[in-house]
Amino acid sequence: MNPELFPEDIRPYIIPKPEGKLFYRCLGCSAEFPIEKLLYVCPDCNQVLLIHDKNQAALTRHSGATWQKIFDFRKMLKIPALKGIYRFHEFIGSCIPLSSIVYLGEGHTPIVEASTHLKEKTGLNFFYKNDGQNPSASFKDRGMASALSSIKYLIDQNLVSDVIAVCASTGDTSAAAALYASYLRPLIKSAVLLPHKKVTAQQLSQPLGSGANVFEIPGVFDDCMKIVEHLSSLYPVVLLNSKNAWRILGQESYSYEIAQDFDWDMKNKVVVVPIGNAGNISAVMNGFLKFHRAGIITHLPKIIGVQSEHADPVFQYYLEPDENKRLFKPVNTRPSVAQAAMIGNPVSMPRVIEIAKRYNQTSCQQNTFFVQVSEQSIMDWQLTANRNGHITCTQGGECLAGLVKAAAQGIVTQQETAILDATAHAIKFSEFQDLYFKQQIPDAYGIRSDSDYINLPDFISTDDPNLVPSQEKRLEKKEFQQFVQEISGKIAKKLNL
Ligand SMILES: *Cc1c(COP(=O)(O)O)cnc(C)c1O
Ligand SMILES: [Zn+2]
16 A cells, blocks of 8 residues: 555654664663674673663654554555564664565464364364464564564674574574575575484475575584584674574564454453473563553463473473572473474573563563473374364464463463464474374373374275376276276275265
């Protein structure tokens, strides 16, 4: 839609101007640093950072209702830079000019209502937000669009050049990083570190296809992360893990989209996310807090973070009810089908602690909850969701298992509506489905295949080996007719037709 046709009161604001004054603030000592420096932890105390905007006046310039109107009309623009996460430019990366924004189709992912059968089976009202429908098939593209736009911005200002971007990954970060970096070739080269045999074949093929340097390292994700941290402390590389505060900023768009899709009404809503490195849940809470502060939403939705019993350091931390007695201890992970969340020492733990505290304070009640689920329930709920028309990954199965568990614990009621994060596309994790169907999931996962869910292809052929067509040997007309009849008959019998 032509901006000239937009209502007069919001027309001057439809195309955002890069007027934000962003800076990093340390979560440990509150020191502030300019974003023009490549910085991932505080140089003084080594703690993680978050990005803030000094130009708060720009965010309070409009009433909540006016912001809503701006975002709703902005949705009709045809400008690529404003179609994805930067529809919420003022809240996402307000210093970045549209010319530096990298847009590969991320964000604006669909919110799909749970099928009737699935709602009946769970007795709950919920939707899946299909973040697997992002360009590299996971939510990581949101944060990556933000991180790469910030780098492009620094390159465009001649503040950095010859960038080498690195990340450690449980699979999806590397796919996203490699994709966005390759789009900016030759300005950026990327290298990704993956735990050997701890990512799926599909996830491994993604950074290879994007032309990244791919390194496989023995051990688990937490080991790769330490190497990447060491590299980034020694060499001038750009770190693309969620330690990078730009990643968090971009992922906040997930909350903004939920708010908009429910017409800004967050009353009686519950947002369920799986937790791995804890970047996503930090961003999701922070996003809702920012919209609440600006008056764009009047209620903060309930947040439920879900972890597998095989990788549950955040859940363990919050088991202690007394805030002052809580002590964070990394855990050793065990094999998990929610492999993208199989992290024992989450980098964003300090962010979770700080933001969850503010979230509960602002809500005037406990509004963040953490639940732990079994590997069996993750797998069974993923398969159940997908048998009922959804396309969720194992981590999305983890969300549904978590919602069901939370309902059993009285944390969620039937009066509420939940939004579950299908963090990646089902096909990225189809290996686990294959293993389940073939009853070959290794013992260490602690999962038994339920025959109700198993689905395997049925090979149907003719009894007479001479009646079998192949690419080399085509059948004569009469034989072919016999072949078609025999096979059709067998299928009809199987289907009780
Ligand atoms: C990265 C990832 C997670 C975990 O998100 P964090 O931000 O690390 O907590 C969950 N699911 C999928 C599919 C992921 O790629
Ligand atoms: Zn500090």
